[in-house]
Amino acid sequence: MMKVQGEIVLRGDKSLSHRAVIFSALAKGKSKIKNFLKAEDTLNTLRAMQKTGVTVIGDVYSDEFEIVSEGLHNFKSPDTVLDMGNSGTAARLLLGLFSGFENIEATIDGDESLRKRPMKRITNPLKNFGASFEPEDLLPIKVSGKKLRPVIYDETLGSAQVKSALLLAAISSGVEARIKENHPSRDHSEKMLRFAGANLKSIRQPTAENVIELKPPYNFNPAKYDIWGDISSAAFFVVLGLLAEEGELIIKNVLFNPFRDRYIDILIQMGAKIEKVVTGEKCGESGGDLIVKPSLLKGISIGKEEIPKIIDELPVLTIAGLFAEGRFEFRGAEELRVKESDRIKAMADNLRNLKVNVEEFSDGLSLEGSRGAILEGSIESFMDHRIIMSFAIAREKAWANAGYSKDKNELIEIKDLNWVKTSFPDFFELLDKVVFK
Ligand code: S3P
Numbered sequence: 001m002m003k004v005q006g007e008i009v010l011r012g013d014k015s016l017s018h019r020a021v022i023f024s025a026l027a028k029g030k031s032k033i034k035n036f037l038k039a040e041d042t043l044n045t046l047r048a049m050q051k052t053g054v055t056v057i058g059d060v061y062s063d064e065f066e067i068v069s070e071g072l073h074n075f076k077s078p079d080t081v082l083d084m085g086n087s088g089t090a091a092r093l094l095l096g097l098f099s100g101f102e103n104i105e106a107t108i109d110g111d112e113s114l115r116k117r118p119m120k121r122i123t124n125p126l127k128n129f130g131a132s133f134e135p136e137d138l139l140p141i142k143v144s145g146k147k148l149r150p151v152i153y154d155e156t157l158g159s160a161q162v163k164s165a166l167l168l169a170a171i172s173s174g175v176e177a178r179i180k181e182n183h184p185s186r187d188h189s190e191k192m193l194r195f196a197g198a199n200l201k202s203i204r205q206p207t208a209e210n211v212i213e214l215k216p217p218y219n220f221n222p223a224k225y226d227i228w229g230d231i232s233s234a235a236f237f238v239v240l241g242l243l244a245e246e247g248e249l250i251i252k253n254v255l256f257n258p259f260r261d262r263y264i265d266i267l268i269q270m271g272a273k274i275e276k277v278v279t280g281e282k283c284g285e286s287g288g289d290l291i292v293k294p295s296l297l298k299g300i301s302i303g304k305e306e307i308p309k310i311i312d313e314l315p316v317l318t319i320a321g322l323f324a325e326g327r328f329e330f331r332g333a334e335e336l337r338v339k340e341s342d343r344i345k346a347m348a349d350n351l352r353n354l355k356v357n358v359e360e361f362s363d364g365l366s367l368e369g370s371r372g373a374i375l376e377g378s379i380e381s382f383m384d385h386r387i388i389m390s391f392a393i394a395r396e397k398a399w400a401n402a403g404y405s406k407d408k409n410e411l412i413e414i415k416d417l418n419w420v421k422t423s424f425p426d427f428f429e430l431l432d433k434v435v436f437k
Pocket of ligand 1: 162186311312
């Protein structure tokens with residue numbers, strides 16, 4: 001019998017942490033960052049900003065530290081390659097930012113996984129406004145900053161990384177941006193830019209499209225960025241709490257944003273008992289606590305229109321589906337194939353390793369769930385933190401379903417656990433704290 005009980009506090013949201021560092025660097029003066037995500041991905045963004053001109057005061061591993069910057073016009077070329085490790089967000093946002101700074105040259109690189117991820121989605125549009133990248137498709141890429149033309153673009157991928165890279169390129173070049181989003185994506189850049197004093201309008205069209213207009217001059221204010229806990233990291237614990245037989249899990253102070261917490265609505269449609277308690281606003285974003293209770297889930301079919309809002313949670317939603325009654329399916333998610341790993345393949349292969357009958361499509365997958373599923377086998381990491389954490393949640397439930405008759409690692413072995421450091425270094429510690437046999 002699995003009991004999940006307790007109260008947990010999560011480190012800062014990853015998307016917000018990347019942006020808080022970058023926007024602090026754009027402002028002349030001293031900004032403060034509280035509850036920054038101390039994980040490899042976001043530390044890489046911070047290191048890149050340090051190499052291009054900002055100074056950090058205080059300990060980045062403490063609750064709060066300061067960033068001092070000479071502002072938008074004082075960035076310098078780094079004297080080493082900027083290694084973004086595993087982080088697509090860091091690489092893409094910084095390619096955008098540096099492309100618009102005249103006289104700045106930087107080479108951006110990443111690990112084996114990031115070197116395989118498509119960068120043309122950034123370099124292609126930006127080239128049209130005068131930016132220069134060599135090569136244009138895969139990292140390592142040398143960006144030679146140029147004065148760009150106004151950034152007028154129709155964004156069709158539903159990618160917040162593309163949108164944010166384009167906004168940052170307009171800012172570094174001092175030109176306006178007008179971006180039409182055909183599939184609106186997470187709006188943290190827009191909200192944080194407004195919070196930092198930018199003249200940015202976001203106009204929702206009757207057709208559900210969105211038009212973002214950003215206008216110079218770009219005089220950003222130094223600010224205090226107080227970051228909500230990571231709502232995507234919360235998803236692993238939300239699913240864990242739902243799959244339990246007993247207990248109640250409280251996740252404190254997490255970000256609430258309709259582009260990020262849509263997975264909660266989907267879980268509620270599946271029968272989940274989750275309460276959202278809004279406690280306030282910080283830096284233009286709202287947030288609060290989640291209360292999660294054991295629930296009997298049923299399968300669901302998730303369509304394309306939902307995908308941009310649940311893109312990072314699809315692996316763990318699939319685990320919820322694995323232990324739900326009936327068919328679980330998602331489609332229209334081809335973007336999932338170009339994340340930290342090909343997440344459709346990584347999920348399907350690993351589910352097959354556990355002898356689950358899964359149907360794989362080019363844009364999704366489908367399986368028949370069962371709350372009492374008996375699973376055994378071995379999990380490959382695909383060098384992907386979210387794949388590891390999703391199967392770590394599945395393993396807790398499978399272990400309980402097996403009546404704790406075997407050693408947990410013997411039942412399901414998960415390889416390369418260290419990859420969780422990219423986004424959630426204390427994941428296993430928190431898991432041990434709240435799960436009881
Ligand atoms: C992110 C945007 C998403 C998401 C990623 C973080 C961001 O990627 O998958 O984990 O912070 O902007 P896309 O915008 O490419 O979909």
